[in-house]
Amino acid sequence: MSKFGTLVMGPAGAGKSTFCTALIQHLQSNKRPCFYVNLDPAAEDFSFEPDLDIKDLISLEDVMEEMSLGPNGGLIYCFEFLMENLDFLTDPLEEVTDEYLIIFDMPGQIELYTHVPILPDLVRTLMRGSLNINMCAAYLLEATFVIDRPKFFSGTLSAMSAMMMLEMPHVNILSKMDLIKGQVAKRDLKRFVNADVELLDDDPSRRKEDEEEEKKGYEDPASTKSLMSGSSFHKLNKAVAQLIDDFSMVSFLKLDVQDEDSVGAVLSYIDDAIQFHEAQEPKEPKDEYLESVMEG
Known part of the structure; x- marks a missing residue:
């Protein structure tokens, strides 16, 4: 029988742990069980204590100190160590039933999702074999990225890279929607939700830069300022955006963790992706009555 889970990931500061907390609260208020797994070896504070914590196996702080590695190298070492000791993760998950949603809280280094093959190997282990977890990736991108359009398309490209690297059902989410309300x-x-390439041509800041360029006249094209603005920079961003558009893979859901309806809507997309409700046994009315009596 299948198990069900979601891999919550995205760049640092995207609100992954906050989303996990909101998701757990929503599940609890709907009397639905979940199993919370922390796979961030640098995480410290939790609103809900993880049912399984990678730091009980290995921590990033210890690795950096003992192996003289930086944060990125240390993180990759932690995951390599996890892959060598997979029973730490797989044994407890064997006991989880199909009624649970397994929530994997991931680190914020996007290199893990876009550059190295460790995470795809881990995903294959979890989704196949005896565990057979129906999983969906929930990739968070901070909504404030939409204020800077090139930055938004850069983040969208990282989401698409993760989709192609992991080869699993994917839900992309614009988190922290409350921060851009009215902006x-x-x-x-x-x-933005549908990643429209023409947003770059309609960018008000782009038109302002063009006007300033015309006034200033010649500037050294090799200077840092020229590289990060002007026509060359715009062409690069257009090429990135066109690549995203050609694949037509990325669209976003809007998330405000302070709004329970918003959290519920995102969860419904995750449930559809993992086919959670299709696998649940229908309950007889008398069973539901007995449950309510026992809980009351």
Whole structure:
């Protein structure tokens, strides 16, 4: 029988742990069990104590101190160590039943999702074999990225890279929507949700840069300022955005963790992706009555 889970990932500061907390609260209020797994060896504070914590096996702080590694190298070492000691993860998950949603809280280094094969190997282990977990990746991108359009498309490219690398059902989420309330027109926001390439041409800051370029005249194209603005920079961003558009893979859900309906809507997409409800046994009315009596 299948198990069900979601891999919560994205760049540092995207609100992954906050989303995990909101998701657990929502599940608890709907009397639905979950199993919380922390796979971030650098995480310290938790609103809900993890049912399984990678730091009980290995911590990033210890690795950096003992192996003289930096944060990225240390993180990769932690995951290599986890892959060598997979029973730490797989044995407890064997006991989890199909009624549970397994929530994997991942680190924020995007190199782990886009550059190295460790995470794809881990995903294959979890989704195949005796565990047979139906899993969906929930990739979070901070909504404030939409204020800087090139930055938004850079983040969207990282989401697409993760989708292609992991080869699993994927839900992309614009988190922290409350932070941009009133800053972006609803019409524009719809275009961000669907990653519209033409957003770059309609960028007000782009038009302002063009006007400034015309006034200044010649500038050294090799200077840092020229590289990070102007026509060359715009062409690079257009090429990135066109690549995203050609694949037509990335669209986003909007998330405000303070709004329970918003959390519930994202969860419904995750459930659809992992086919959670299709696998649940229908309950007889008398069973539901007995449960409510026992809980009351």
